Amino acid sequence: MPLPIALPRTLTAALSLTLFLTTATTAAELTPEQHAVALVAQMTREEKIAQAMNAAPAIPRLGIPAYDWWSEGLHGIARNGYATVFPQAIGLAASWNTDLLRQVGTVTATEARAKFNLAGGPGKDHTRYAGLTLWSPNINIFRDPRWGRGMETYGEDPYLTSQLAVSFIRGLQGDAPDHPRTIATPKHFAVHSGPESGRHGFDVDVSAYDLEDTYTPAFRAAIVDGHAGSVMCAYNALHGTPVCAADWLLNGRLRGDWGFNGFVVSDCDAIEDMTRFHFFRPDNASASATTLQSGTDLNCGNAYRDLNQALARGDVDAAVLDRALIRLFTARERLGTLHPREHDPYAGIGTKDIDTPGHRALALQAAVQSLVLLKNTGNILPLTPGTTLAVLGPNADALTALEANYQGTSSAPVTPLLGLRSRFGTHHVHYAPGASLAPGVPSTIPDTALRSNGQPGLKGEYFDTLDLSGTPRLVRQDRLIAFNWDHVAPTKDMNPHRYAVRWTGELLPPGPGSYTLAVHVARCFDCSGHDTVRLSIDDRPVITNNVKDAQAAAGTHDTDSDRLEATLHFDDSQPHQIQLEMEHRGEDQGVRLEWLPPAEPQLAEAERAVAQADVTVAFVGLSPDVEGEELHVDIPGFSGGDRTTIDLPTTQERLLHHVKATGKPLIVVLMSGSAVALNWAQQHADAILAAWYPGQSGGTAIAQALAGDVNPGGRLPVTFYRSTQDLPPYVSYAMTGRTYRYFKGQSLYPFGYGLSYTQFAYEALRLSTASLKAGDTLAVSTRVRNTGTRSGDEVVQVYLESPQHPESPIRSLVGFQRVTLRPGESRLLSFALDARRLSSVAPTGQRRVAAGRYRLFVGGGQPGSGAPGEVATFSVTGHLLLPK
Template identity: 30%
Template sequence: MIFDLYEYHIYSYKPKYEYPFQDPSLPIDTRLDNLMSLLTTEEKIDMLWMGALTPDGETINMIVPRLNIRGFSWMGQAYVYRSASNGCNINCQSPTTDGNVSVLPQGTGVASTWNKYLIFQAGVMISDESMAIHYNYQNRTVDYKTGASSVINIARDPRWGRVPETYGECPILTGEIAVAFNKGLMGYTKLEDTKLEYEIYKVLPVMRHFVDYDGPDNGRFSFNAIISDPDLRATYLPVWKKLIDENAIVGVMSAISAVNGVPSAANKYLLNDVLRNEWNFTGYVISDCDPVGDIQRSFHYTATLEQAVAASVSSGNDINCGGVFQLLHKALKYGFVDLDVINTAIRRGLRSRFLSGNLDPIGSDPYASIPYSVVDSLEHKLLTKQIITESIVLLHNPSQILPFNLTKVKRIAVIGPSADDITVQAHTYHGTPSKWITTLDGIQTIASKSNITVVHTTGAFRKNDSDEDFAHALELAIESDVILFVGGLDASFEEEDTDRSTLQLPGGQSELIRLLMSLNKPFAVLIVSGSPISEPLIVQENRAALLWISYFGQSGDAIAEILFGFSVPSGCLPFTIPMNTSQLLPIDDYSMSKSPGRTYRYLDYTKAPPFFPFGYGLSYSTFTYTSPLSIYPNRIDNLDTDITVNISLSNDGPYRTQRVVQLYYEFVNSTVSYLPKRELLQFNKLTFEIHEEKTVSFVFRTRNLPYSNRQQIPGSVNLWIGNSYNRDVQATLTIVFDD
């Protein structure tokens, strides 16, 4: 092999390479120029699409034997944001060809932790497992150096089927979580680092979907989203720019739908003018799998498929997930596309291949030494469990029903369709752990150590309203000291191609909950779903505790420990839970500010008060603010002045716990309708011992407030600590410009 030839010297040796592009000591641009000069036009085109795979899961048409270039996949493990993919298809539950891996909560569950440092560790964990499989698992089915990472589209409508995959409705929270997760994947040592640990990426994450794909999902291959430029700039684009600014992105997946009449995979304004020219993005853009043909077939944007692929690559969509780009050979011949466009596209892609180490000598990847023993290891099990613990949101807890008291409970009735069902632990796109632990499993483990009897029945069903098990469920509940209902949705209600029409629990769940509440026993309801469920009756009756968790991954014992007080809930909602669908605009209306407004940022709370607001989450402990909210300076005439906001708070007990401190702002006198009414500014999650007091500081510059250079300034800026609806403490910053 060429990579094994060495030129020996008396005191040292250095590798001898046939071509400069093979020498990792040379600058990437030098290597890239050399490789571009060696590749034929046919070879360049065949590297722009994803075809059949080698036995190792790499794309065959990426191989150039005459140049000793091995295989590669622009998007290998399709599910890296959940775990290493291990060859698992949608909702598979059995061990698969690439072994077992650690399985995280779905996207909204990751976001509900509000803990970017924990999510950075999750990214490191997943990239470790990816590299361990990539270099140690024989006959692996995919390439683990690349993968489809987070869905960072904004969950503007809770009915959208892919809300569970997102990080919620807030660009600020989404951006912080996405940056943290990607940096963990890419090979940063710490979240704050600006340089990688080594000169190559550990895993190349492809972020999805740029930029208008936010529902409806039914009909997405022909849907045209009408979006104003202010809404694009204020809501749909900021997360992507943040990732680019923080060097936390390598690949971008173009969206499926069209925006303002132009298919996303051929949208020159977004893919070239904004992404490249405005933001200086240097990575590659890859289509989804595979909407490129729909440029012609569904959108009728071009007359032929050859023109469609030409329009796509000419607009900045470099790579095709699928095989339609094979038609670029004909498109070039017919004059639909210039060779310069082909060269630009493959140059962007090849740069990323160099950055992945794919074109370096075999064995030189510093991550090749990660042992297979890390995969699904005890350490990773504990980290995954911690993420699940921190994702659980306590919404209602009258009379401190939770946690259940182990010393007083002799019998617990666990009722509901989701208590012992592993299908609600994983949504679409996931790996398979060595063991699924259901919520019921976790409760039984704790109960067995405390001489507590656990009885269980399904009670109600998700997919039909049968009451055939109601009587049995009520009988078990009557004979028990406490009752837990575990219900919600599964992936069949909210996934690709499937939107919801209601925010209520399906089947007979609501009716059974109503009957169980009438027993007047300690009762808790756990809702498992990836998007908002609104059942106001549970809160209005004030007879049950209420918790929410997303599709939570492998460790249901984390839930059991919350229920019995071994852990304390600290999650907060990553979305608003409306009262009902009457508060929502039509799902195909992309306006953010049209009355009553979308998401907490634009919602008119007087017209559409939420069931639970964005950022809401209770604790078993009580917190007291021990100081007013201080702003220094509280009056400025220079937008580049550093402003420090301080708040002190104390954990009054009775638990050691964590607390998310959220800082929001609003421009008091703003009359600009297309700008947010309010927005999260910064947040921090801290651990408090019992009776511990801490001061939390936030530092920012007014110029860096989104939209601050618009019509709001000069004026007053209200800042508050709390959540998007409740203002626990607040103060005002005054901005003046003296003549």
């Protein structure tokens, strides 16, 4: 029967639908947008306002289920239980593999669908993190290595970012526009990359040239080529206007120039920030009216509650709210969240499709492809069979250095230590952390310092009861107390919302001195209720999350942070009884038992490990505990989530000096989300491997690479500078002196750099013409050959040097392909450089193909970096302006 609806006369779309419905149309015959118009027409004003915020409530009378638009999928599904955890985005970027990014996006979307269906599926209420609108990828340009969130991006180059983003978005959304797997949300539109400490109120003053040349190309590609279904607008202002209120950017550039027809969501509380930090509007009502009018359809936060006031006083027209709601419900209809569908291709996705063997294999493949070999003196790598290793460093056995941020929960994470023990044999691996991550930063107590029943680790007793009474449901030996239990239970037979654990055993300090012990309870920032923890040493309570109970324990303090600490002094290295209890009753996400030992005993322990080994492998770098999103960190080298220096922390630098002085070969594995100035290591270490934050299988991938089971083939997606002094002021968004395109100094490792266990050569570079008209496509081909004795991957890179003006980049990446070649094998590769790839930006900000002489380099890296390759030149006649 015809669908009974009362349509608002203010909407042209509604009037058209009225005519459509009078011809006896059924609900099943409506397009997604027509169905959205029909639903919105039946809502009250209050209902509409509630639906324009991320936690949209149900409207039972209209059959609309509740839906929270907020879900995360940066490198796998996050914050919703077990999922496949891929390398952090910067590691995926180091693969330079668009096909891999599409596969990762597909798996992420599949697991999102599985969790959506397990939560009830279409027509049922869905809470936060269980939806199908994924707020990723982050495609901001990593313009400065000090930015803490740069790890979430695809690096510093607009073209590389564009191509990887389009592939990831296509994986997330699939090939059916009217019924996508999920909806991707590239963020943070359009110019956003720190500082974290001022992100809620800073105003970016960027030239029209830099905006078009650097900051918007990836977003344009995500919309025009990737057809992303939504976009997130950023916290910051651009030229004095908060981005979420920038009509020229959202309605003009995004919807007008690029033809975007999806919805725009604000970053969380960005609209409230307009009154609190930008002082752009006097109250939330006027801020909400401006953002809604300017094209921000969905408010992550609660500012839109005041739209009633704005509508009443005429700050915004009701038709503008309807427009936003129609966009939102068109998306929900396309996703199939509102009601079950016949022949739903995603209906059968469920538990069997989460963390599958195939998904785990892809996570390992991604980790392997992210590895970048930076140095290999005397071909010390790969290691020979039977080599005995001293495994050192604060990241050797750190779960956080696998997961990064915006992470899911891996069912079986493999740290580097575990990977090396598995690959080389436990008896060939001697482990000692050797140093803390940075001054004042605790790390997980290693398994060498915990003992129970003569075995490394502590005895864990897991209870269904919060008072730890009765018989434990599970008793096991836990090697480390470092668990990510976000939305999961310690074992599948337990209630993930209510359990308790007691760990007991011995603590073995490496030597006398002052020790800071810490219990780190990972708290979700917007959850209610927190877990209770109690730590005792030699039957003496030293940590509790109740301040009054803790006052009797010297050195104990309690704050609102994730970490509770106590300082103790041990006179020797004798064992001490340790007991940790945890009662889980809230929504906290896991627990880590940490310490900050004195430096000298740690170094002595590391030297003993080195003395027993043939080679030292030191896992150094950074951690999501010190670089990330708006962190409460203020220590030397780090502030608010950002870095104040790009040097390796002094604690780790000292460790490298000490172990190299033993005379044993030193292999450095860098685990970080950003570039680190490894000057001393470059001069003195025998090999260096960049592993980023490599995901659940990172330890296996690293072990395979060191053993030669796989050949590292990743390339740097960022420039590694020699010094912080090489960088312009962090707060400046001008690109002069930034990234490989504008930095004129000598880098430590250039963008696109990476070594291999084999060698490659290039030949027969050909262009389709030596002269073309502006607007024509240039065909380029080259042959690359593996001239070494091992199979390996080469990343063929195409760089263009355009006719220069004072602001022109030195060169720009315009093409790349990753290819696997056997020894002696060659491959003919082709590139089609269309007008946009051959274009450059005029000082006024207009993109065009300019007349003049061009230089093209095709090879294994940038020209002048030592990478093999060939050069060709060509000319362009005429002049062609390109669309924004």
